[in-house]
Amino acid sequence: MKPLISPSLLSADFAHLAKDIEMINQSDADWLHIDIMDGVFVPNISFGFPVLKYVAELSQKPLDVHLMIVEPQKFIPEVKALGAHIMNVHLEACTHLHRVIQQIREAGMKPAVTINPSTPVVLLQDIICDVDMVLLMSVNPGFGGQKFIRHTLEKVRQLRELISYSGSHALIEVDGGVNLETGKEIIDAGADVLVAGNAVFAAPDPMEMIRQLKAL
């Protein structure tokens, strides 16, 4: 099966967001990845809901929303109002993760759980059957353009095993430092979805880069 590709808007040209969203609309991308940061959970701030309202209006691709914020459950109504397809929350940011996952599903979105590079896959054991996707961070979240952490490949293999023995249908998404080289290794290890920011938006021909990632 071809991987799903979710280009990350974080690396787009913020002075011309509409132009870059239109490029994504015309491309082979499957989703549009939206990184929301709060300057607390991660040491950076990206864009907030007033900007994302317009992003959501312009995007024809389903929104894959990644919240890098504390207490993400507070923003379920705002993410829902964007018309998001998937809402990713960090395990490290949710004391009552099971409840948050149920609340996201009750709101009519697909719940996904995200783990940082230092969080072991085994901690997903008791939530894996409740989520539609696991997002493995392959860099420390907060910034685009970082180097892929190679240990993620081992985590993809462990997660694939956990998914098959638990009978879960969760997809595996990988985010951070994904390019044509690392993307191939990630897919070979058993992932389903690639997030790519810098690799797409810094490419001479972003649409062609999305096509090549899709062909991995």
Ligand code: DX5
């Ligand atoms: C990082 C974000 C990523 C980021 C990936 O905190 O979660 O989605 O945009 O950017 P690249 O692909 O450039 O590593």
Ligand code: ZN
């Ligand atoms: Zn992300």
